[in-house]
Amino acid sequence: MNIKKHIPNLITLINLFCGCIAVVYISEANYLMAFYMVCLGIFFDFFDGFFARLFKVSSPLGLQLDSLADMVTSGVAPGYVMYSLFANSAHELGTHPFIPFLGFIVTLGSCYRLANFNIDTRQTDSFIGLPTPANSLFILSLPLVIEYSDSLMMLEILTNQWILLVITLLSAYILNAEIPLFSLKIKKFNFKDNALQMSFLLISFVILLLLQYMAIPLIIAFYVLLSVVNNLFLKK
Structure with a gap:
C-alpha cells in the first residue's frame, strides 16, 4: 500500500474539517475563532498541493477534493459571514427576511470560480481573478474590523446594507x-x-503590524491593485 499517495488527500480533508468548524463558530457569532479556523484551513490547502508535487502523486481525485474542501472553507464560510453581517446591520435595504441571504452571493461566486479553476489551464503559475482563500480572508476579517476597531466610521460603513451589498457583488x-x-x-x-x-x-x-485585523482587507485590496498596476507596466 502506497501511503504517500494518501497524504495530500488527508491534508485536504483536514482543510475541509477546519472549514466545517469555522461554519459552526460563525453560527455562534464567534468570528475570531472562525477566522482562525479558516486561516488554518488555508494553511492546509497550501500544503496538500505541496506534498502532492513533492511525492509526485498528483491525481484528478486530489484536484476535485481540493475544490470541494475549498468550497466550504473559502465558499460557504465567507458567504455565511456576509449573511450574518447583513442580518446584524441597519435596514437600509428594507426589513424583508430575504435580504440577509444576499450574502450567499459570495458563495455562488466562489463555487463558479472553483469549478472554472479546475478546467482553466492558464492558472498554473499565476491567477486570473482573486483566489478563493484570499477572498475568504477578506470577508472573514470584516466582523473582526467591526469588533476590534475603534473607528466609528468603519463601524458605520460595515453595518450599512448598501455597502455590504457592494462588497458582496464586488467579491463575486x-x-x-x-x-x-x-x-x-x-x-x-x-x-x-x-x-x-x-x-x-x-x-x-x-501594515499587519500597524493595523492588525483592519490590515487584512487592506492587504487583499492592495494585492489586487498592485497586480493591476503590474499588468499595465507589463503591457508597455
Whole structure:
C-alpha cells in the first residue's frame, strides 16, 4: 500500500474539517475563532498541493477534493459571514427576511470560480481573478474590523446594507474577473526575480503590524491593485 499517495488527500480533508468548524463558530457569532479556523484551513490547502508535487502523486481525485474542501472553507464560510453581517446591520435595504441571504452571493461566486479553476489551464503559475482563500480572508476579517476597531466610521460603513451589498457583488465579480494577479510563489531565492512578491510581502507585514485585523482587507485590496498596476507596466 502506497501511503504517500494518501497524504495530500488527508491534508485536504483536514482543510475541509477546519472549514466545517469555522461554519459552526460563525453560527455562534464567534468570528475570531472562525477566522482562525479558516486561516488554518488555508494553511492546509497550501500544503496538500505541496506534498502532492513533492511525492509526485498528483491525481484528478486530489484536484476535485481540493475544490470541494475549498468550497466550504473559502465558499460557504465567507458567504455565511456576509449573511450574518447583513442580518446584524441597519435596514437600509428594507426589513424583508430575504435580504440577509444576499450574502450567499459570495458563495455562488466562489463555487463558479472553483469549478472554472479546475478546467482553466492558464492558472498554473499565476491567477486570473482573486483566489478563493484570499477572498475568504477578506470577508472573514470584516466582523473582526467591526469588533476590534475603534473607528466609528468603519463601524458605520460595515453595518450599512448598501455597502455590504457592494462588497458582496464586488467579491463575486473579482473572484471571476479576467484580471491576471501575480503569484506569491517564490521559485528562485533572489530579489531580482521576486521583487514584486517580496515587496508586497514586506509592505503587507508592516501594515499587519500597524493595523492588525483592519490590515487584512487592506492587504487583499492592495494585492489586487498592485497586480493591476503590474499588468499595465507589463503591457508597455
